[in-house]
Amino acid sequence: MSVVNIPTVSKASFAEPVAVPASMRLPTAVSFRGVTRDFGNKPVLKGIDLDIPAGQFLAVIGKSGCGKSTLLRLLAGLDKPSSGSVTVKSQDGSARTRIMFQEPRLLPWANVAKNVGVGLTGISKGAEARERSLSILRDVGLHDRADEWPSVLSGGQRQRVALARALVARPQVLALDEPLGALDALTRIEMQRLLEEIWQQQKFTAVLVTHDVTEAVALADRIIVIDAGRIALDIEVSFARPRRHGAPELAALEGKILSALFK
Amino acid sequence: MFRINRIVSGKISGWILPAFLIILWEIASRAGWISASTMAPPSAVAEAFWRLLLSGELLHNIAISTVRALSGFMIGGTIGLVFGLMNGLSALSRNLTDTTLQMIRNIPHLALIPLVILWFGIDEEAKLFLVALGVFFPIYVNTLLGIQSVDRQLVEMGRTYGMSSSALFFQVILPGALPAMFVGLRYALGIMWLTLIVAETIAASSGLGYMAMQAREFLLIDVVLLSIIIYALLGKLADSLARLLERLTLQWHPAFQSA
Numbered sequence: 014m015s016v017v018n019i020p021t022v023s024k025a026s027f028a029e030p031v032a033v034p035a036s037m038r039l040p041t042a043v044s045f046r047g048v049t050r051d052f053g054n055k056p057v058l059k060g061i062d063l064d065i066p067a068g069q070f071l072a073v074i075g076k077s078g079c080g081k082s083t084l085l086r087l088l089a090g091l092d093k094p095s096s097g098s099v100t101v102k103s104q105d106g107s108a109r110t111r112i113m114f115q116e117p118r119l120l121p122w123a124n125v126a127k128n129v130g131v132g133l134t135g136i137s138k139g140a141e142a143r144e145r146s147l148s149i150l151r152d153v154g155l156h157d158r159a160d161e162w163p164s165v166l167s168g169g170q171r172q173r174v175a176l177a178r179a180l181v182a183r184p185q186v187l188a189l190d191e192p193l194g195a196l197d198a199l200t201r202i203e204m205q206r207l208l209e210e211i212w213q214q215q216k217f218t219a220v221l222v223t224h225d226v227t228e229a230v231a232l233a234d235r236i237i238v239i240d241a242g243r244i245a246l247d248i249e250v251s252f253a254r255p256r257r258h259g260a261p262e263l264a265a266l267e268g269k270i271l272s273a274l275f276k
Numbered sequence: 277m278f279r280i281n282r283i284v285s286g287k288i289s290g291w292i293l294p295a296f297l298i299i300l301w302e303i304a305s306r307a308g309w310i311s312a313s314t315m316a317p318p319s320a321v322a323e324a325f326w327r328l329l330l331s332g333e334l335l336h337n338i339a340i341s342t343v344r345a346l347s348g349f350m351i352g353g354t355i356g357l358v359f360g361l362m363n364g365l366s367a368l369s370r371n372l373t374d375t376t377l378q379m380i381r382n383i384p385h386l387a388l389i390p391l392v393i394l395w396f397g398i399d400e401e402a403k404l405f406l407v408a409l410g411v412f413f414p415i416y417v418n419t420l421l422g423i424q425s426v427d428r429q430l431v432e433m434g435r436t437y438g439m440s441s442s443a444l445f446f447q448v449i450l451p452g453a454l455p456a457m458f459v460g461l462r463y464a465l466g467i468m469w470l471t472l473i474v475a476e477t478i479a480a481s482s483g484l485g486y487m488a489m490q491a492r493e494f495l496l497i498d499v500v501l502l503s504i505i506i507y508a509l510l511g512k513l514a515d516s517l518a519r520l521l522e523r524l525t526l527q528w529h530p531a532f533q534s535a
Contacts (some may be wrong), residue, residue, distance in 0.1 A: 090436075118432075120448065122452075131447075
């Protein structure tokens with residue numbers, strides 16, 4: 014049984030009353046305990062304590078160099094903390110974490126379906142893998158491009174294939190490292206909607222690192238701000254979904270977060 | 277007017293100039309502008325071709341030269357490939373062997389011919405050694421480069437998705453290195469022919485080079501010209517086959533996709 018961890022709210026005046034949110038009663042999917050990470054003698058993360066309940070959509074915001082990507086890489090197992098521990102667990106014991114990068118990172122020499130099939134490495138292959146790949150491609154709307162080379166797809170389409178690859182094995186945790194950063198604004202909004210839809214269907218825990226506050230406010234259940242290697246702000250976002258871009262309550266929250274970032 | 281445009285921009289336009297030059301060459305030889313002891317007319321070359329083909333001598337010599345070239349290529353190419361892969365994948369292997377190999381590379385292999393004749397005589401081993409040596413370096417260098425230039429982000433992606441080392445090699449590293457390896461292959465094929473021609477001209481008792489050398493001894497200019505043309509055609513054939521293979525295996529590459 015994991016200890017319920019009340020999120021630490023910073024000294025920034027944040028007046029919303031925080032009753033223990035429903036998400037806190039769910040099993041914890043990811044735990045950070047006293048995590049630090051140094052690169053050489055340069056400390057990037059200076060003590061992170063974080064509990065992410067299963068099924069939550071968490072957005073991690075910060076300026077460049079604040080350590081948010083490092084946090085994600087520790088989460089995804091691509092890196093080891095200099096001290097402290099990161100645990101990923103789920104109720105049935107399997108704890109599959111998948112990561113989606115800023116670049117699509119598709120194999121140019123394999124067609125779209127095979128690229129999605131990479132997500133099933135060690136899990137399934139052959140006709141079954143193709144079936145599952147086609148199914149997830151249908152969910153992201155690229156079913157009809159299954160046999161084409163990645164080089165003929167647009168940037169947004171390639172990221173959709175990368176998303177399909179990350180999700181085809183039904184991971185418990187999906188880590189997203191600024192996946193929409195390289196896309197144009199309109200494609201970005203489309204992708205955000207797609208992401209939200211799939212997250213609601215598959216109910217994985219999503220951890221999205223982004224520099225875009227609007228995106229975080231539109232998608233997340235909870236937002237943390239990383240500043241100078243520590244969590245500076247940790248707030249729940251409880252607006253109803255789907256959230257309307259440009260709605261005043263979203264804008265107000267954005268303003269609060271930005272002022273916390275740039276105080 | 278349109279006819280001329282179509283002729284000039286079509287596939288046959290490339291052949292107009294060579295055809296014209298050949299006709300000019302024929303006329304010049306017949307009219308005696310070019311002396312018969314320096315150059316034979318195309319018709320004589322064609323006649324020599326036909327004659328040697330019918331006697332079986334031509335095909336016999338071509339077969340011998342080709343087998344020699346390919347054997348040397350297989351030996352040198354395999355060693356080059358193995359070293360290229362090893363040094364590309366293992367830093368230890370690279371640190372131990374690369375410097376030595378680069379030093380050997382800088383010795384022009386054709387300059388070793390007198391030494392090779394001393395060591396191996398003028399038999400098959402000498403020619404195989406020279407061809408293998410010449411072929412080794414383009415394949416080694418380009419395989420090494422191909423492996424080192426595989427996108428690291430793809431390798432990281434493969435690792436995060438749980439690919440084993442062998443899956444990583446066959447699905448990410450090798451296909452990524454393949455374009456560069458083909459460059460090495462085509463370059464090596466050119467060197468293979470060059471080395472063979474020189475080796476056969478200097479020390480041989482059979483093969484195309486030998487045929488050319490004998491023809492030179494007996495002042496059979498038409499046969500000399502014929503062997504040169506055949507060398508050129510065989511070289512072109514080897515290159516075309518390599519390009520065909522390249523196009524088949526690299527269909528995914530934007531450079532090989534029709535617009």
